[in-house]
Amino acid sequence: MADSVLVIGGGIAGIQAALNLADKGIHTYIVEKLPTIGGHMALLDKTFPTNDCSICILAPKLAECSNHDLIDILAYSEVLSVEGKEGAFKVKIKRKARYIDEEKCTGCEDCARSCPIKVSNEYNLGLNMRKAIYIPFPQSVPRIATIDASVCMHFTKGKCGVCKIKCGAGAVDYDQEDEIVELEVGSIIAASGFEVFDPKEMTEYGYGVYKDVVTSMEFERILCASGPTAGRITRPSDGKTPDRIVFVQCVGSRDPKHGRPYCSSVCCMHATKEAMLVREHDEHVETCILYTDLRAAGKGFFEYAERGKKDYGIKYIRAKPGRIVRDESSGELEVWYEDTATLKVSRMKAGMVVLATALVPSRSTAKLAETLGVELDEYGFFRSPDPLLRPVDTTRPGVFATGYCESPKDIPESVAQAGAAALRASRVVAGVTA
Amino acid sequence: MEEEVRRIASDILRGGKVAGVLGLRREHGQVGPHLFTKADELGSLVLSPKHSLAKTVVMLTPRKKRLGIVVRGCDERALIELSKLNQVTLNDLEIIGITCSREQAEECGCAVPYPSRITVGEKVEGVEDPLKVKLLAMTLDERNGFWREQLAKCQKCYGCRNACPICVCRTCEMEQMMWVPKGALPPEMPTFHLIKVFHLADKCTGCGECVAACPVDIPLKTLQLMLLDDMAALFDYDAGIDEGPSPFLTSLEECPIKEAQHD
């Protein structure tokens, strides 16, 4: 009987499930495909409905995972195979080579400063550049460098070795190889999260054509003090502060034709928060949210949206834009929309447009489900045989799913449900059978 | 007025409402606190000179029986503050509230020369502390010069603290080496005084006992009064009058800051 648990995914749901288990005395592994744990929450500037600073409340959790005697973090790793059954799984994991000696790296980033290769920075959603050797963000856990071999000159051209020279700790190791580790665990929790629906295919919104049309996650980075603009609200095209920012809801959500029929659950509050932050940063910028139904049902959410209207002057219009065009002479965007309350077609100028794109199960979720041997539902979320009474169960005993990959939900719901997954997993490890 | 107070004290004593009445007694030409337990002693009960009985109540707390007490405005405020500090139990006190005359108010520079519950006497308007008005009109440097000069006179006698009706601590930080080095005169400026001033920022009753006790006439009360005005302006809070907790003990939801300050 294996008495460890494997958590797949190091976002807030995975972290919380792991802490819940480890705090109970159960040894837990967190496998994360990226070089750091933290997930999407690490990318958020603030969180609704309290406007808490996201990294301020998350970073202590990351550190807690890293310092916990009973948690082993396998970042930059992937699950290759799962064999065995409930209570006795054998899991093969690939630890991708970082080309860095984890023991030696001090996280000083001397290497990154001198690296000559710049590539698009996925942590800032491509809004600025990172180096080929990098630490994703300042609060990364583990805080060690990773060489992106796909772009590093040493690997692509066989030249350059600057990072190795600059590293005072002697941590750079170009000869490092991927490593396969085998774990024995009693139970597995999948917490693979979501990814943002790519709105390029909805050509009417001009995403990918007009630089000033951004997704809400991209805009989150623009708002964030540690983001590409250091929290200044400037638009990507010309660095000017826009006069008005228009938020478009349900981009790819509740839209069976183009995207997903379901409601992504968090976007209305997300847009409300971002609009509030805009007004906090610069009260001269107008904000307007074009929505279908204002989904503000969670605890304190309706009050939050009311505050957005009253105290922050956010304008809410029930409307669905037909198209977004750019006036080439002024550089301003124009949003054409039908006001679904009045059925009138109107247009509105916008310095920037923020698309509340649907959140969909992450691409790796489908592959993960296959590896785990469990079923997904029609939209790609994990399916429970009894969604009411066993919401975190999957179709394979001993394997559980929690967080956004189980179904759309916000952070507190993910945290609560992570506890549920930990409960189910600890029951397996404790030897209680259904 | 004295007669009226004696009559009320006598009534509550005889009626068995209280086990004793705390007041001032004149005996052999001396006036001091006394717990009158028999109605026939009350002939010696006097109202002046002004003397705070609040600390005496603290010494008599906790007790089983109710107690009557003769209080002026500042005494009542002291009792309210002491009750918030859990040093007296207001419910166990039968308060005989008396007003001060205009002359008395002027003598003390008192803005509120009456208790909230007046048993005997007529309420008169209070006076503004003249020094406060003067200080507020000064420039920063002038004020700084004024206080430097005043505090430099300090003999470190602790009279201000000993006389204060609210200073009830068993040990005092003004006497702690880490805050105020021993042996130096004048004491470390202005830390020595500010420890007391800040501790009383939300509690001072404006009674003026500290000034009366000071052998070198440092007008500490004025500093205290300026802070009381701030507490009222910032938090709508009046020490000694509001019976709720001090703003320092509450969250911003429970008691917000009135002026927009700090981001």
Place this chain on the structure above:
Amino acid sequence: MADQFEPKILAFCCNWCSYAGADLAGVSRMQYPPNVRVVRVMCSGRIRPEAVFKALSNGIDGVLVLGCHIGDCHYLTGNHRTAKRMLVLEKLLDHLGVDPRRLKVDWISASEGEKFSRTITTFTEQIKKLGPANGGAHGRRG
């Protein structure tokens, strides 16, 4: 001419937000004047106003009290008390004739390295303009 006045600046930082913000300024190599000395406490609610005026009266020229933004306090409402206590302390300094600009209370989150650096820079500039506390006469060894 005497050397330019280099003020002594003390910053009380809470462990969870402002100290983390200071670390972020470091990680991001945001340069600021070296006059500041940080004292770490777990929560800004731990900072005693008495310690602030003791510092100011003993030759420290400016004091920063830095906590989490209101609502972000790791200990729920610790900084609510800081906000109120320090506000009254500012008033007290003013009444005493000490320029209240020598005390600055601000909220800096763990992601605001830039704000930390900016706060230290502008505060140091301001204290330089105000000149030495206590006329430079008190409590200095040299």
Place this chain on the structure above:
Amino acid sequence: MSEETPKSPPRIGVFVCHCGKNIGGVVDVPSVAKFAEGLPNVVFSTDNLYTCAEDGLTCIKDAVVKHNLNRVVVASCTPRTHAPLFMSAIEEAGLNQYLFEFVNIRDQCSWVHMKEPEKATKKAMILVEMGVRKASLLEALEEKEIAVEPSALVIGGGVAGMVAALGIADHGFQVHIVEREERLGGLIGNIEKVYPVKRAASSVISDLERAVRASPMIEVHTSSTVKDAKGYVGNYDVEIQNGGASTFHRIGAIIVATGATEFKPEGMYSYGEDGRILTQLELERQMREGKVDGVKSVAMIQCVAARGEKFTYCSKMCCSVAIKNAIELKTKQPAIDVSILYNDIQMPGEALEKVYTDAREMGIKFLRFPLKARPQVVADGGLAVRFFNESLGADDELRPDLVVLSAPLVPREGAKELSRMLKVPLGQDGFFFEAHVKLRPLDFATDGVYLCGTAHGPKGLQESISQAMGAASRALIPLSNGKVRGEAAVAFADEATCIGCGNCVKVCPYVAIDRVERNGRFVAVVNSALCKACGTCVPACPSGAMTQKSFTDSQLLEMVDAVSQEEA
């Protein structure tokens, strides 16, 4: 681990780190180490290329032994990442891990003063002096442990309560469920069907109740209330009252699952004036009893009393309840005309959205009204619902046979009393208020008490069940460990100095301080297992009786003095 504060005078070792070039490239590290050597109580000082590397740690451990060090100061990066490493190193060398002070000369010195190496070096020296002066006064600390009674109390026998109880009992702990009513089931016991899974509510409850009754670890107290609960995490003394009789139990953890109830909108929308104006819950009963079979048209009104009418909040589940009942009516009598008057439809997620789509496809009408002008119901012999129809942009009127009001969930009576008894807060909406809205939705700030289901706020059954399992998981942390371990740098009240004013009790966010009678007078006593080490109580104390360990006034003032005495 060593628990004793060394009695001998401080013997401090200082280790200054180069961090490769990160510190050493700016700060003159050897000079800083040399400067430290001259500070009072310092008996050993050195510099390391990487203090955090294996040889650096060995250097510390060896020096502790060789020089008989009883305090250690490391000047390097940030305590936020590296303190645990150095603390465990000195503990391995036999010192209490809290006899350690961290000085940050990288993130807050060399990295931010890269162009001013001399000033950075001087600053590093003062920072080290501050650390050394504080270290001289450090004391050995311990994280206090308290034993946890292996049993739980679940207050509320609804679905959430039963799920939570089963989760805990499954792990081998005794659970008491206390339910005010005669039977288990709570609010769900009054409804017919659960959506979106479309399962009979009675089967959900009977399944759970069967499991609860079968569990040897669960004791069910129906028609009972919690009369009293005293104590703290791991050690509650609970009195459960049934009729006139009381039983007493030792409890380790408590879960609040008291649920919510449907608001009866008396005096609004003509409710109570006409038997054909019902709430959703009343409609469900009538449907069960077959009383609505002949009804030809139904109008449902959403957001009754909610979203700013009487209550500020959105009740979250009323949209799905209304749509569920509309579908049930329509399924039974396809000819029935059902209109739902709404403002915003709240059907988040995949399954609910599908139900909403189904409802529209079945011909259920959705008519939107603005919140500013809510519908009016007039009982004038018939029934009239007048409202502003947003899609028509005009006033509209329906004349249904039945009006159904979707009223919000409100907290159960007794929530206030319970909140006082357990010392846990209620929010402005009257629901229980969690420790942190985002990351601690099921905890209270007070350790050992947890929260789930609609006691926390309106929500659907699925979410309540997830929360119940989550709350059980939280409660199992102290239960499984059999102990809780507190913080080390806790507050401490000196009983001799304390005047018992209770200011500290008022400011403590964790209810960790009690005012208790000792030798005839009241003093503050900190429960160091509950104290979270913020120190907010210290400035609230008027008499200097309150101290925070590791951040004492004298330690902090030493640091302040080091700066004020620094040579200009």
